Amino acid sequence: MENLFDRWKTKIPKYDEQFRETLFDAISKKFGGSEKQKADLGKNFSTNYELYIYAFFLGLYNDEFCPIPDSSKKVDFSHAIQHWGSKSGRLERKDFTILQEYMFASLVAQTGIDIMALEKGEVSDDEICRQLIHTMESFTNGGLVLIREKLDSNPNYFLQQTSFLNLILGKTNQPQRNS
Numbered sequence: 001m002e003n004l005f006d007r008w009k010t011k012i013p014k015y016d017e018q019f020r021e022t023l024f025d026a027i028s029k030k031f032g033g034s035e036k037q038k039a040d041l042g043k044n045f046s047t048n049y050e051l052y053i054y055a056f057f058l059g060l061y062n063d064e065f066c067p068i069p070d071s072s073k074k075v076d077f078s079h080a081i082q083h084w085g086s087k088s089g090r091l092e093r094k095d096f097t098i099l100q101e102y103m104f105a106s107l108v109a110q111t112g113i114d115i116m117a118l119e120k121g122e123v124s125d126d127e128i129c130r131q132l133i134h135t136m137e138s139f140t141n142g143g144l145v146l147i148r149e150k151l152d153s154n155p156n157y158f159l160q161q162t163s164f165l166n167l168i169l170g171k172t173n174q175p176q177r178n179s
Contacts, residue, residue: 055143064142
């Protein structure tokens with residue numbers, strides 16, 4: 001029997017198409033690549049799912065639960081969660097299993113699923129997975145909105161070496177140095 005985590009990992013979450021060109025194409029490299037290729041292309045993320053993961057945690061940490069509007073077209077990058085970070089023979093690629101586990105634990109806590117109802121068969125695994133994916137997509141959408149707002153207010157913001165760390169930590173300015 002497949003557990004809920006294993007079932008959730010087989011899903012392919014979506015994002016609002018409005019972010020495809022402005023964020024995914026602009027700051028992440030489609031289909032991944034080595035660090036050298038990423039830098040040569042001027043991308044901040046080696047793969048689309050790395051940006052998706054970052055946006056998820058950014059949305060989560062900032063409590064930006066922002067469901068994708070029904071009127072929006074949802075798209076994905078055809079890559080199931082279980083394959084995010086898979087090594088597939090690349091020496092420089094890290095395994096993302098621990099990130100998947102952290103995301104799943106966060107989603108279970110934030111979604112408010114009824115585990116007892118699941119155990120009793122009152123709700124299906126598929127329904128719970130739909131709820132988890134909805135929560136995931138909503139926090140990711142919130143994170144993507146925050147990234148776009150930052151770019152809109154300062155197109156050069158992400159040229160700073162620690163900009164993504166600063167944003168997720170809630171720092172808007174460069175850290176002050178002790179003299």
